[in-house]
Amino acid sequence: xxxxxxxxxVIIGDRDGIPGLAIEACAKxxxxxxxxxxxxCFV
Amino acid sequence: MKAVIxxxxxxxxxxxxxxxxxxxxxxxxxxxxxxxxxxxxxxxxLRSFEExxxxxxxxxxxxxxxPDDLAALEADKVRGWxxxxxxxxxxxxKFGQIMPQQQFLLLMQACDVFDLLKLDxxxxxxxxxxxxxxxxxxxxxxxxxxxxxxxxxEIERLVKEEHSEGLYMNDVLVGCIxxxxxxxxxxxxxxxxxxxxxxxxxxxxxxxxVKSTGIDKNEVExxxxxxxxxCGDMNQRGGGNFAKAAAEIAxxxxxxxxxxxxxxAGPAHAIVxxxxxxxxxxxxTVMVTAGGCTAKLGMxxxxxxxxxxxxxxxxxxxxxxxxxxDNGIDPVINLNMVGRHTxxxxxxxxxxxxxxxxxxxxxxxxKITDIDKYSPEMQNPDITxxxxxxxxxxxxxxxxxxxxxxxxxxxxxDLATFPAKHGLVGWAPTQGxxxxxxxxxxxxxDDILAGKIKNAMIIGKGSLFLGRMTNLFDGVSFVIEAxxxxxxxxxxxxxxxxxxxxxxxxxxxxxxxMEQAE
Numbered sequence: 116x117x118x119x120x121x122x123x124x125v126i127i128g129d130r131d132g133i134p135g136l137a138i139e140a141c142a143k144x145x146x147x148x149x150x151x152x153x154x155x156c157f158v
Numbered sequence: 159m160k161a162v163i164x165x166x167x168x169x170x171x172x173x174x175x176x177x178x179x180x181x182x183x184x185x186x187x188x189x190x191x192x193x194x195x196x197x198x199x200x201x202x203x204l205r206s207f208e209e210x211x212x213x214x215x216x217x218x219x220x221x222x223x224x225p226d227d228l229a230a231l232e233a234d235k236v237r238g239w240x241x242x243x244x245x246x247x248x249x250x251x252k253f254g255q256i257m258p259q260q261q262f263l264l265l266m267q268a269c270d271v272f273d274l275l276k277l278d279x280x281x282x283x284x285x286x287x288x289x290x291x292x293x294x295x296x297x298x299x300x301x302x303x304x305x306x307x308x309x310x311x312e313i314e315r316l317v318k319e320e321h322s323e324g325l326y327m328n329d330v331l332v333g334c335i336x337x338x339x340x341x342x343x344x345x346x347x348x349x350x351x352x353x354x355x356x357x358x359x360x361x362x363x364x365x366x367x368v369k370s371t372g373i374d375k376n377e378v379e380x381x382x383x384x385x386x387x388x389c390g391d392m393n394q395r396g397g398g399n400f401a402k403a404a405a406e407i408a409x410x411x412x413x414x415x416x417x418x419x420x421x422x423a424g425p426a427h428a429i430v431x432x433x434x435x436x437x438x439x440x441x442x443t444v445m446v447t448a449g450g451c452t453a454k455l456g457m458x459x460x461x462x463x464x465x466x467x468x469x470x471x472x473x474x475x476x477x478x479x480x481x482x483x484d485n486g487i488d489p490v491i492n493l494n495m496v497g498r499h500t501x502x503x504x505x506x507x508x509x510x511x512x513x514x515x516x517x518x519x520x521x522x523x524x525k526i527t528d529i530d531k532y533s534p535e536m537q538n539p540d541i542t543x544x545x546x547x548x549x550x551x552x553x554x555x556x557x558x559x560x561x562x563x564x565x566x567x568x569x570x571x572d573l574a575t576f577p578a579k580h581g582l583v584g585w586a587p588t589q590g591x592x593x594x595x596x597x598x599x600x601x602x603x604d605d606i607l608a609g610k611i612k613n614a615m616i617i618g619k620g621s622l623f624l625g626r627m628t629n630l631f632d633g634v635s636f637v638i639e640a641x642x643x644x645x646x647x648x649x650x651x652x653x654x655x656x657x658x659x660x661x662x663x664x665x666x667x668x669x670x671x672m673e674q675a676e
Contacts, residue, residue, distance in 0.1 A: 129547070130619070130631070131547070131548075131553055131554070131619075132507075134505040134506075134631065136504075137507070153623070154505070154629075156422075157458070157542065157545060157546075157547040158535065158537045158547060158550060158590070
């Protein structure tokens with residue numbers, strides 16, 4: 116059982132790391148409910 | 159015809175008062191938490207102009223030191239290069255200069271053509287002479303400073319009663335920028351301040367590039383601005399043409415121009431466009447320019463203050479690159495090797511690097527290891543690491559190396575040495591578009607001409623999602639390579655040579671006629 120299954124998830128991705136959309140796709144596969152997802156730029 | 163890199167100019171402007179008053183981290187904090195400890199502490203972390211000039215990454219940016227010099231330094235694990243004093247502290251370098259705030263305020267006034275920027279008469283009297291002595295500042299520009307300036311009482315009134323944006327020197331009000339319209343938010347004092355700063359730092363970059371390349375200003379036929387600001391009014395918010403506005407002040411009388419935007423990827427897009435314009439024969443000499451960004455000043459300063467570091471984001475950045483028709487000597491931009499992040503590429507890091515790095519090389523039968531140096535996002539890690547964003551150039555090199563291993567072009571054992579061999583340490587300020595690949599162009603030209611490297615790939619990336627129009631990422635790359643000297647003009651002969659050939663043919667014809675007559 117995935118640790119994310121059934122959990123609500125807030126995702127903040129990094130432009131120069133892993134973008135929000137990619138994390139979102141993984142989290143959904145693991146059964147999470149994505150309540151917020153964005154990618155931010157810190158540079 | 160091919161386009162070559164004639165050279166580049168790079169400038170920094172030390173603006174500590176704008177860090178406090180115009181950086182969005184600080185303006186936001188002032189709204190949500192006006193009595194915060196951070197706002198009280200920040201002024202203590204601002205550097206002096208001398209400290210800024212003795213900071214290693216800044217000396218690399220203006221060309222007095224090289225990226226190799228920087229890489230050879232032993233950086234502190236926590237404080238990086240922050241405490242190391244560079245042995246060169248000259249404010250002038252081979253690529254440009256570090257301008258102090260007092261001179262920049264005068265340059266801003268010279269760039270204001272709508273009488274919006276008011277300066278205190280005493281301030282102008284004090285600093286006008288040193289401004290005029292700056293080697294990049296022409297008499298034309300100095301002559302744009304009005305003879306009659308404003309009394310400080312009137313400036314105070316404009317700030318208090320007329321929504322003007324204050325201009326400060328050592329935390330003392332010395333001027334202001336008035337709003338350019340009573341209602342239009344696109345012409346507010348805040349926006350006009352941001353745009354005049356961008357324009358003025360672009361002008362300085364243009365002048366630096368003219369000086370470093372030795373071109374005649376009138377040679378420039380087209381100029382592309384690729385900063386991240388927007389100028390316009392309520393009917394066309396991003397109407398634009400920072401390019402021509404800056405070219406006018408810089409004295410590029412023969413240039414037309416336009417703006418290209420793409421967040422941090424803007425410069426790489428603009429240089430590909432400029433190279434294509436030259437290669438097509440549309441223009442012989444094209445300049446790409448960008449000024450700096452007030453909003454990003456002190457962007458990560460909360461983390462710097464928290465870790466007792468100097469507020470390192472205290473400088474505006476600017477650059478300008480000159481591209482000309484092939485002269486048989488200078489390094490060439492290979493337009494057959496352009497990396498494109500397309501709409502369908504996606505945001506996964508592997509796809510991004512694949513489209514920008516592997517795909518254009520593969521198309522040309524090259525491997526990732528065939529490129530001697532990669533210049534992706536060249537942010538100074540002193541700034542980003544304390545803020546938790548890591549070493550951005552290094553992260554890019556690790557991703558490129560990983561893709562090379564995946565493609566069977568690099569041994570897994572060589573992963574660790576790839577960044578040092580094919581990469582660079584970052585030295586550019588976090589001014590968005592400024593560190594995005596382009597800081598290496600000046601050095602790349604020198605390194606290729608010196609035979610140190612044969613080619614370099616410049617990679618620009620852009621965070622399009624910040625504009626809330628699309629979730630797409632963006633990126634573009636291009637390769638600069640040594641000039642083989644065989645292609646000065648398509649078809650093998652230049653205009654001068656054609657004239658010579660015709661003259662010789664006519665002379666021969668005349669001689670033949672004479673012979674017949676005899």
